[in-house]
Amino acid sequence: MNGIAEIMNRNFAHAALWLLGLLPAVVAWMALPPGSFSGAAASLNSAGRLTGIGGLGLFLLAAMASVRIPGFDRHFGGLTKLWQTHHSMGAVAFLLLLCHPLLLALASAGISPAAAVAVLFPPAAGTAVWLGWGALLSMMVFLAPSFAFFGPPKYQRWKKIHRLAAISAVLALAHTLWLERTIPEPWSSLIWLGLAAATIGALVYGLVFGRRASQYPYTVAEVARPANNVVELSLNPLGKPLRYEAGQFVYLSHYDGKLPGGYGEEHPYTLSSSPAELQVRIAIKDLGDASRAIQEIHRGSKVRLVGPYGAFFPPTNSDAELWIAGGIGITPFLGRARDLASRAERVDINMIYCVQDEARALFADELRQLKARIPGFCLTVHYFYRDGPLATDFVRYHCPDCSGRQVYVCGPGPLLKLAREVVLGAGVRRSNFHSEEFNLL
Numbered sequence: 219m220n221g222i223a224e225i226m227n228r229n230f231a232h233a234a235l236w237l238l239g240l241l242p243a244v245v246a247w248m249a250l251p252p253g254s255f256s257g258a259a260a261s262l263n264s265a266g267r268l269t270g271i272g273g274l275g276l277f278l279l280a281a282m283a284s285v286r287i288p289g290f291d292r293h294f295g296g297l298t299k300l301w302q303t304h305h306s307m308g309a310v311a312f313l314l315l316l317c318h319p320l321l322l323a324l325a326s327a328g329i330s331p332a333a334a335v336a337v338l339f340p341p342a343a344g345t346a347v348w349l350g351w352g353a354l355l356s357m358m359v360f361l362a363p364s365f366a367f368f369g370p371p372k373y374q375r376w377k378k379i380h381r382l383a384a385i386s387a388v389l390a391l392a393h394t395l396w397l398e399r400t401i402p403e404p405w406s407s408l409i410w411l412g413l414a415a416a417t418i419g420a421l422v423y424g425l426v427f428g429r430r431a432s433q434y435p436y437t438v439a440e441v442a443r444p445a446n447n448v449v450e451l452s453l454n455p456l457g458k459p460l461r462y463e464a465g466q467f468v469y470l471s472h473y474d475g476k477l478p479g480g481y482g483e484e485h486p487y488t489l490s491s492s493p494a495e496l497q498v499r500i501a502i503k504d505l506g507d508a509s510r511a512i513q514e515i516h517r518g519s520k521v522r523l524v525g526p527y528g529a530f531f532p533p534t535n536s537d538a539e540l541w542i543a544g545g546i547g548i549t550p551f552l553g554r555a556r557d558l559a560s561r562a563e564r565v566d567i568n569m570i571y572c573v574q575d576e577a578r579a580l581f582a583d584e585l586r587q588l589k590a591r592i593p594g595f596c597l598t599v600h601y602f603y604r605d606g607p608l609a610t611d612f613v614r615y616h617c618p619d620c621s622g623r624q625v626y627v628c629g630p631g632p633l634l635k636l637a638r639e640v641v642l643g644a645g646v647r648r649s650n651f652h653s654e655e656f657n658l659l
């Protein structure tokens with residue numbers, strides 16, 4: 219029941235963000251004079267106005283949804299889910315804003331082609347319209363790398379360019395406040411200035427106060443090497459220790475000038491330790507420049523953690539769970555299993571750990587030992603070279619009552635997709651399927 223209530227709250231929180239973003243468009247719709255949709259030209263003109271207003275409203279809310287405030291993201295099912303909404307809102311806003319000038323130009327095309335061109339490219343007097351074009355064109359430049367069409371971008375460069383979209387928001391707001399006459403005054407100014415103030419407030423709070431209150435200096439106490447491309451760091455606090463729940467993640471920055479890359483860069487990593495431990499543990503696989511550099515980190519190096527974020531597991535144990543892990547996606551489950559072992563409570567958890575072969579079964583020996591200490595915890599290791607791709611029959615055989623369980627999956631993208639198909643095929647309800655993606659783009 220707790221799980222259902224939490225999912226409903228989370229869906230409500232996401233729906234509220236969308237509704238707030240669409241609020242200006244709804245008010246504008248209600249304020250349209252009678253006859254605004256009678257005839258092609260009037261309909262195109264009204265649609266043009268509504269897409270502009272709706273696009274800007276969603277754009278500002280998408281900016282608000284990008285703010286990282288530890289604890290706040292839990293209402294949305296974790297930061298990864300909140301940022302998925304940020305991403306979808308940004309994409310819809312972008313499409314609506316692209317349609318906005320085209321629809322307005324099409325509405326004037328009925329008068330004459332010259333009138334349509336004058337809407338798109340007004341003479342020098344049309345400063346407000348040029349501000350709109352500035353917003354749209356800069357948005358194309360700053361947001362284009364986010365779309366998969368252009369291939370995977372370099373994350374750090376992408377982040378810097380992406381943040382410049384704030385310039386587009388300022389230009390779009392100036393354009394709207396100058397020109398927008400669909401929503402009557404004082405509502406128009408109240409709505410736009412209110413949304414702008416809320417967005418700036420959220421961004422400043424997240425960047426300055428939220429981050430300051432949630433950053434923790436640590437030092438590397440030990441570096442374990444569970445595989446040749448993975449390290450597990452044990453960290454000691456240099457001040458107030460981080461408080462977190464099993465399976466949550468932090469942003470880690472290292473300050474070791476001797477490492478070949480990633481100095482001061484923030485990267486998200488799941489905490490693989492139990493919250494009951496004095497030390498914080500983080501397992502890092504070499505997946506790019508910064509994570510490769512960290513493989514060489516030494517004892518005594520300083521790191522900074524910001525967080526915690528995420529809500530992969532519910533705050534209380536569900537009745538019965540099925541865990542499916544793959545590769546470095548083992549980390550949230552490792553943290554939770556270590557936590558359960560420290561509490562020795564009875565659970566009903568069936569875990570399937572998908573690995574390529576024995577050599578890549580990270581922490582498998584430790585998980586077998588933990589199994590002996592957690593009553594009600596079952597572990598099956600699925601070897602790809604022996605068992606082939608994960609299949610419904612395999613899951614049903616090792617977890618016959620899987621259809622009634624809450625399912626948690628973490629691993630590489632293709633495994634998440636496959637596991638979803640497999641467990642839904644085995645009768646698991648969609649609302650009982652929970653996944654954590656190690657990719658925030």
Ligand SMILES: Cc1cc2nc3c(=O)[nH]c(=O)nc-3n(C[C@H](O)[C@H](O)[C@H](O)COP(=O)(O)OP(=O)(O)OC[C@H]3O[C@@H](n4cnc5c(N)ncnc54)[C@H](O)[C@@H]3O)c2cc1C
Nearest residue numbers: 373484485486487488502503505506507508509549656657
């Ligand atoms: C919620 C979450 C939990 C994670 N937990 C772990 C873990 O426990 N262990 C582990 O080894 N890896 C984990 N990762 C993945 C880890 O963050 C990336 O491997 C790491 O950031 C790669 O950085 P890089 O510079 O080495 O590689 P790059 O080549 O720069 O990046 C490779 C890919 O990693 C992602 N990425 C890079 N930097 C960031 C960033 N600052 N924010 C978000 N995504 C980024 C992007 O998708 C990028 O395309 C997690 C990721 C997320 C989102």
